[in-house]
Amino acid sequence: MTNKRPPTALEKMGLNSPMALALHLPSRYEDETELFTIEEALGLGQFNAIQTQGVVIRSQVLFRPRRQLLVTIEDDTGALGLRFLNFYPSQQKQMAVGSHIRVRGEVRDGFLGAEMVHPIVRAVTADAPLSASLTPVYPASAGLSQTIIRKAVLKALQDPSLKESLAEFLPASLTSEILPTQDWPPLQEAIAYLHQPPADANTQSLLERTHPAWRRVQFEELLAQQISLKRAHAIRRERRAPCFKKLVAICNDEKNNDEASAPTSIEEGLLKVLPFELTGAQTRVWREIGDDLSNTFPMNRLLQGDVGSGKTVIAALAAARAIDHGYQAAIMAPTEILAEQHYLKMQEWFEPLGVKVAWLSGSLKAKEKRLAQEMIENGVAQLIIGTHALIQDKVSFSRLGLAVIDEQHRFGVRQRLEIQQRVGSELFYCHQLMMSATPIPRTLAMTYYADLDVSVIDELPPGRKPITTKVVKAARRDEVIGGLHAWLAKGLQAYWVCPLIEESEVLQLQTAVESFEQLTQALPHFKVGLVHGRLKSEEKAAVMASFKTNEIQLLVATTVIEVGVDVPNAALMVIEHAERFGYAQIHQLRGRVGRGSADSVCILMYAEPLSMAAKERLQTLRETTDGFVIAERDLSLRGPGELLGAKQSGDAMLRFVDLQRDAWLIELAQTAADRLLSEHADLVGRHLERWLGSRTEFLKA
Ligand code: ADP
Ligand code: MG
Numbered sequence: 001m002t003n004k005r006p007p008t009a010l011e012k013m014g015l016n017s018p019m020a021l022a023l024h025l026p027s028r029y030e031d032e033t034e035l036f037t038i039e040e041a042l043g044l045g046q047f048n049a050i051q052t053q054g055v056v057i058r059s060q061v062l063f064r065p066r067r068q069l070l071v072t073i074e075d076d077t078g079a080l081g082l083r084f085l086n087f088y089p090s091q092q093k094q095m096a097v098g099s100h101i102r103v104r105g106e107v108r109d110g111f112l113g114a115e116m117v118h119p120i121v122r123a124v125t126a127d128a129p130l131s132a133s134l135t136p137v138y139p140a141s142a143g144l145s146q147t148i149i150r151k152a153v154l155k156a157l158q159d160p161s162l163k164e165s166l167a168e169f170l171p172a173s174l175t176s177e178i179l180p181t182q183d184w185p186p187l188q189e190a191i192a193y194l195h196q197p198p199a200d201a202n203t204q205s206l207l208e209r210t211h212p213a214w215r216r217v218q219f220e221e222l223l224a225q226q227i228s229l230k231r232a233h234a235i236r237r238e239r240r241a242p243c244f245k246k247l248v249a250i251c252n253d254e255k256n257n258d259e260a261s262a263p264t265s266i267e268e269g270l271l272k273v274l275p276f277e278l279t280g281a282q283t284r285v286w287r288e289i290g291d292d293l294s295n296t297f298p299m300n301r302l303l304q305g306d307v308g309s310g311k312t313v314i315a316a317l318a319a320a321r322a323i324d325h326g327y328q329a330a331i332m333a334p335t336e337i338l339a340e341q342h343y344l345k346m347q348e349w350f351e352p353l354g355v356k357v358a359w360l361s362g363s364l365k366a367k368e369k370r371l372a373q374e375m376i377e378n379g380v381a382q383l384i385i386g387t388h389a390l391i392q393d394k395v396s397f398s399r400l401g402l403a404v405i406d407e408q409h410r411f412g413v414r415q416r417l418e419i420q421q422r423v424g425s426e427l428f429y430c431h432q433l434m435m436s437a438t439p440i441p442r443t444l445a446m447t448y449y450a451d452l453d454v455s456v457i458d459e460l461p462p463g464r465k466p467i468t469t470k471v472v473k474a475a476r477r478d479e480v481i482g483g484l485h486a487w488l489a490k491g492l493q494a495y496w497v498c499p500l501i502e503e504s505e506v507l508q509l510q511t512a513v514e515s516f517e518q519l520t521q522a523l524p525h526f527k528v529g530l531v532h533g534r535l536k537s538e539e540k541a542a543v544m545a546s547f548k549t550n551e552i553q554l555l556v557a558t559t560v561i562e563v564g565v566d567v568p569n570a571a572l573m574v575i576e577h578a579e580r581f582g583y584a585q586i587h588q589l590r591g592r593v594g595r596g597s598a599d600s601v602c603i604l605m606y607a608e609p610l611s612m613a614a615k616e617r618l619q620t621l622r623e624t625t626d627g628f629v630i631a632e633r634d635l636s637l638r639g640p641g642e643l644l645g646a647k648q649s650g651d652a653m654l655r656f657v658d659l660q661r662d663a664w665l666i667e668l669a670q671t672a673a674d675r676l677l678s679e680h681a682d683l684v685g686r687h688l689e690r691w692l693g694s695r696t697e698f699l700k701a
Pocket of ligand 2: 311312406
């Protein structure tokens, strides 16, 4: 048995060393450096917390409307009420009539005149000295008081070890040339300043984190990040990955390939079975990816292209290349439905070419799962499609050469690292291709994704029609159904998407069934189908097949059709309770229409009342179908964390830098990182250790 004491509240927050405490910087400050008379406080304290003092002349406990303590203090200039809704006997004693107290808070007009509610109270004599510096307020957790953190930080700042660990070691030649101003203090000074800014400090810039002391800290943090990204970049180039050059036909000496000759490779075979020609953009990105695959170090590339731009076929081509070389390829998607769509498509494309396609998802029966795992392990399966199940315990690949991660931002950094560790050989890393419809904003591309190459499909396949989007109140449902009738009467098809109910899958299903029944009744001349997540795969496939062949004219669906469905004759989509969907979801859904020759329409039906955010979202969606604009809006709403898949990897986030606010610092840090690496390589490790400690691993993903 070990005899460990339980961690203290400080340790639980990771504040377990002088360095950790020193870098635990205040989130704001309280100003206890000034003292005002009560008369002044009454005027100034309406908007700001303010400090004043006086003698208690009255103290009483009221019981109505609820138990509370009312205290009145007085000085030569006036009187001020203090109100406490929760209080301890000790506080009552501290504020007994006749005692002198100093209080800090905001002044408001109460029932009985000007008062402070729950001010900070200290019992001190009238001439007690004022604090010389601003009082820091630290990020804290429940059960950890500011007093405890302040004491711990003060103690840590005195710790002799800090002299060493915060010492300035960036060469003056570097800082003087690269930093835009010489006003930024050295790190140790900056940190001391931020913990205890003097009374006359510029509080605005401290709060906004634009003060020179903050700038210095932010610069150093970004520098550490840039260095580790550049390192990751170099490390990747030293790693080995199988080289997948394009296979060339052995007797391919004539320029014009004989149409009748058998394809020489699966890659060529695939290009032949595709029912379409690659667009210019697809050809270009495939060349970029093909070049990466023929390198001897692992590819780390993002394929970005709007919904419907045709990313899947590029993934298939890359897979074909790997399989041509005797390796396995895997495609991982974040949801079962998306993965299944890929599976169906890949079967259609690859099985005629004699490639064994395997399917692995969490919902498989134990026996089927074991079978799939076996085929993956012994190499029978050449192309493997699945969900997160691909990176769960029991899967090990025989020879994984390529991993494709669709909708990469919906996976965490950890999971992206995970699939690289499944290659089955310790000598090799697999190539990684990530795909996303969401563009990466420049600031993110320069920081977290600095070791990621990006290819963009900036052209939709031919024949796509612009989509008209209408926003309609749910109260006009009957009118919408009337319009739907007219639409179907023209021989066209349509989707009716039922609302997302995040709290309950059962409820979601129920509303879908209700809409299905109502629409079946309202449209007796047409066949209405229903598809939802609870259907078995075969059932789902059967409904989708009937919709494809126009046996079903109206498809009522839950969000299962978000992805992968492709029926050109269905050019109308009604989305119920559109206010419950996010930007990306509607954008994805809407991408299902606009693929045929008919003009396409998307109707966003909403129930009132609309929140401001929902209103803005629907408006934006009505005005634009541009994935880039929509992604930008989405990002400004959610922040970069979600794009990074950082929910699972909060550790990897920058602590003191805000990418939007501090974007201009990134380039500075990039330059500094380059110089440090080339001119002072010996200092690099020390800088990383200071800033990242154990967190460097994440930045390699
Ligand atoms: P996404 O980029 O959203 O994953 P998909 O790969 O699902 O898009 O492609 C959308 C649709 O466009 C699919 O039906 C696909 O078969 C079709 N498609 C892809 N490339 C082309 C092309 N070059 N010409 C015509 N249709 C294409
Ligand atoms: Mg896709």
